[in-house]
Amino acid sequence: ITNYQSPITNHQSPITNHQSPITNHQLPITNHQLPITNHQLPITLPNMYCINPKCKNFTNPVNTNEKYCYNCGIPMLSQGRYRAIQPLNRGSFGQTFEVEDIDSRDGDTQKVLKVLLTDCDRAIALFQREADVLKQLNHPGIPRVEPDGYFTVSVPDSDSLLHCLVMAKIEGINLKDWLSDRQDQPITCEQAIDWLKQLTQILAVLHQRNFWHRDIKPSNIMLRPNGQLVLIDFGAVKEVTKTYLYSLQHNSGTVIISPGYTPPEQARGQPSQYSDFYALGRTFIHLLTGKHPLNIEDSQTVQFNWRTDVPKISKKLAILLDEMMDESPCKRPQNIQKIRQRLWEIEHPHRARLNKVMQVGIGTSAILVIIVGFVYKITASCPVQFKDNLSCGEESLLTTPAPPEKQKGLAELGKNNPKGAIILLETALKKKPNDPESLIYLNNAKLAGQPTYTIAVAVPIDKNPFTAKEILWGVALAQNEINQGQKINGKGLKVEIANDANKPEQAARIANKLVLQRELLAVVGHYASEVTRSTLEIYQRHQLLLISPTSTSGALSQHPFFLRTVPSDRLYAQTLVQYLINQKHQTKAAVFYNPQSNYSQSIRDRFQVNYKGTGGQIVAEFDLSNPEFNADEAINQAQNQGAKVLVLLPDGRTNEFVFNNTLNLVEANQCRYPMVGGDSVYSKDFLTLKATNCLVIAIPWHEWSSLNLQFPKMARKLGAKDVTWRTALTYDATRVLITALEKNPTPSRYLVHKALKESTFQTRGATGEITFHPDGNRKETIRELVKVVKVNCPNYNYVFSPLTMSNERIEKLACSGNW
Structure with missing residues (x-):
């Protein structure tokens, strides 16, 4: 990261040149209260408290800017990472603080610090017991404690120690x-x-x-x-x-x-x-x-x-x-x-009575009659139903134009005629190879009558069809690779596609349908973090594993039936901060985000903690979900408050206004201010002149810097035009499931989950080695800073490229098409 060259240094001077017209309009802005119209959010910098129970003035405001307590001399940053920002409960034996973790390893920056207030041996033993137990447990209903969550702090000029325990903050x-x-x-x-x-x-x-x-x-x-x-x-x-x-x-x-x-x-x-x-x-x-x-x-x-x-x-x-x-x-x-x-x-x-009847024994035919009456909701995988936002090939969920052979082929699948469907789908793919849905359904058709394992992939087709195709390509590539090769324990991989529309309510309905399919072994998805969050309890209740290639919110960690191949947003917030501080030397930022979005709020919180911890200051914040958001006025307000860089952290298109407001902001900025953004900004919509050389985005992976050169080649050979980080991370998620299935000849949901929770589990994918922490987060640090670059190619005018790549190399790769 620190070696990256800055592409936007030359764009800082126009900011100064535009100050005079803004100054002339300050009175109308003030009179019309534009900060309220634009939903500019107040900036609150947390106080810092001394955690020493015997400190004579632990609330001294002077401590906010000090490394050591002004009164008692203990470090204000416990273990070099925990900053006490608010005292909570205090009793005879313990004091608790809300703390910020500026070096969070689990994605959550807001935590609780418990400090023992007594030297009583029994109390210390109980305190240590609590720490020892919680370190060993991993469940969303139990506060999480990291291996180094228990520690002691020396008090200057004293033989006593402060016994401390940091755990996840429980909202509620x-x-x-x-x-x-x-x-x-x-x-x-x-x-x-x-x-x-x-x-x-x-x-x-x-x-x-x-x-x-x-x-x-x-x-x-x-x-x-x-x-x-x-x-x-x-x-x-x-x-x-x-x-x-x-x-x-x-x-x-x-x-x-x-x-x-x-x-x-x-x-x-x-x-x-x-x-x-x-x-x-x-x-x-x-x-x-x-x-x-x-x-x-x-x-x-x-x-x-x-x-x-x-x-x-x-x-x-x-x-x-x-x-x-x-x-x-x-x-x-x-x-x-x-x-x-x-x-x-x-x-x-009713089912309880059924079980008792079955235990005492009655005729098989009578049992079957009762089962049909009471267990009718449990289904096999891939039930043939129409307009239910689920399909294994009986209907197309994508709304993009397709050759007539595709629809005819799907109709044959609906009639249980796989041979006819195969011929028609192969023809459709020759006419339009950039269709991952057709490739998935073709592979499903070829498996008719054969033993298979079934997984599902949930994508935001209605709300964001381009992103849905990016994700579908990742699954399609892994499925095709297996089915055309040695298969899994001699069995093929069948894929069911689900359209969650990028809406939490529809995603929950989809999840409730998927968990009832007894042969379904795992789900890849969902896209946006808030959509994923709406389904976790459903999958957990039915012990169906969910693995997401795109949901990065820190709030998703520690769910026992959730994994992700994409690192948490903590890494990408940290990457943006390092770039701004170490390379751009920008210490005053305006942040644009959606406070109602789980993802947007999460990455904003992590950016704030890291930016402030390295000397940066957020001087203004704006709500992108405001339907009356005015990009020009927001930029003016940001400049008036001293901002020198714009930080774009929109949601994953879960709000109807946020994405367009972000586009308008980039357009209005016209590269006057340098801009940085989270992975949700990685979209073709931002490949414009107004973003060229002044927009830098933190993402997990880019094909031009990939260590696995075979993956993008395989993708393009099969018809994929755009091989993005979402495609690569979805391929990785599917490879993870394939590896888990290979570990047992008769895998079940339980055995798949068990295999993935083994500390020795590992596999390889498009982004390299893949292993997981006990909380489901990926261990590997994969990140890339990319910029928008103008190229002179027949099919491309603008591309995303790695930040350090030379313009000559970019032009060559973009125009050759042989990426």
Whole structure:
């Protein structure tokens, strides 16, 4: 990165030359309040707080610009990366801070730092236990702690150490406060079942590692804005002010008691996994009644008559909760799977009865009749249905013009005539080779009657057909390579195409259909981060792996059934900052983004943290989703506030205004200001004179600098005209699935997921070696800075090229067509 030459130095002087007309119009701008019309966003620079609990002035504003605390002398940047920006809760044993991680390795910059406020050995042991447990766990319902998340900080002129633990920040509210905000209005039985399923899934992960929580209660359960529950406080340190720690006189262990929730055996110092079941049952009694368990239990008779407060509860759910809270551990459900099975039976009484009938044994024909009645929703892969935004070849989802032979070939597939379809599709591809959909359906047709593995690819056809084709080409190339070669364990690869329209709602509907296809083993997709995020819980519930080649938002990390071949946006924000600071020496920027977009907000946050951490300043921010956005006025406002560079971070075309507003901004700028952008700016629409030599974009890969020269050659030989980073990363995603399928002759969803989660998993693709971190992020650092360049070629006037490539080399590659 640091060796890149700057193509836009010569374009800085016009900024100064245009200042006088802007100055003349300052009064009308002020009078019309253009910053409001343009949705200019306020810039807030975080304060910095000292984390030393004994510091006499830990909120001293002077510390914001200091390396060491002005009062006590400890580093203001813990471990060289954590900046405390807001104090949160403080109790007798612990203080928590919200911190910025300026060197985040998991994509999330906002985290929580817990500082122990006591030198008590027992408290330190609990604190360290929490860190040790969380390091070993990887689940969206458990706060993530990195391997180096626990550390100590020396205090100057003192022998004491600060014990610190950094973990992922959980957005939301704990259930105790949530219930209080509702004036203790009870939850419904349906809500209770849903939440019980979530929490038992979290406990299953915990118990499989031979851990048990020991302090389950509403205040230790967080509710995220998306409805997901998170279990917190694995060492009982944060809530220790409300939890009694009893040191046993003849036992080296620690007893943790939360009155109303702790089971009798735990109070005696003999906890087990069954203790968690008791506390979980008591927690849901609190939620279902709106009353603390101590307010239900009769202190005289010790009877726990809670059912009268929940008159509409189902009998089976009430029985389950009573069994979970039995005084005797041996009478409680014996493992978490038993509880989950009981919950399933409560939700699906008809199927539960079916299972019991099948267990006692009845005639096969009768079983089949019942199965048709109750399990009709479960389907084979690639069901032949029309206008459902899913297709294995019975209909075209692309709306671009195609030869008549394509439609005739698809009609033959719909009639189950693969031989006729093959002839017609081969003819269509000869007439129009740049059609990845036809190539996929041709390969599917050739597999008719043969054993196959099936995967799906979800693309934004309705909203962005060009991007959809880029992604489809990646899958088509990998599928064709396998089916024309040795295949996978002797089986071919069938591909189902799904059109999610780049809309979260439609993507969720698509996901709900895909998970019911019993032979479908994995999904490649989706495109935009917010679209991908809308499907993760659906795929996770059905243990269907999703691997995305394009979704970079840091918020997607740590979902157990999600991987991505593209690095997180942290890398690309960092790349842009390094370019601006080290090569352009630009320290004042105006940022344009969509604060409503998961991706756009994520890369903006990472850019801000890195830019500020290296001496840069964001002097203005603008909302690209504003329908009244005026590019000329925004540029004027940015200049008036001292901006010297424009940072373009639009969404992945999920908002109807953002992309056009970004195009208008580039057009209005006319290269007066240098511009940099995230990977969502990588589009043919920006290949214009107004972006030439003044727009630099951070992307994962470019074919002209590819180490795998065979991949772009293979793509062009089969008909692909544009081999972009989206094509390469999708090819890589498909290669990852192929490698996982090869590891077992009879792969299932579970075995595919298991293979990919092995620490030794690796494969190679268009972008080189591919391996993954435990949280699903790719390990390899793949990035490229590209610029817009004008060329004199018969078919091209402007191209994206690597930033360091010479104009002579660019012209030669662009015009030869032999890339």
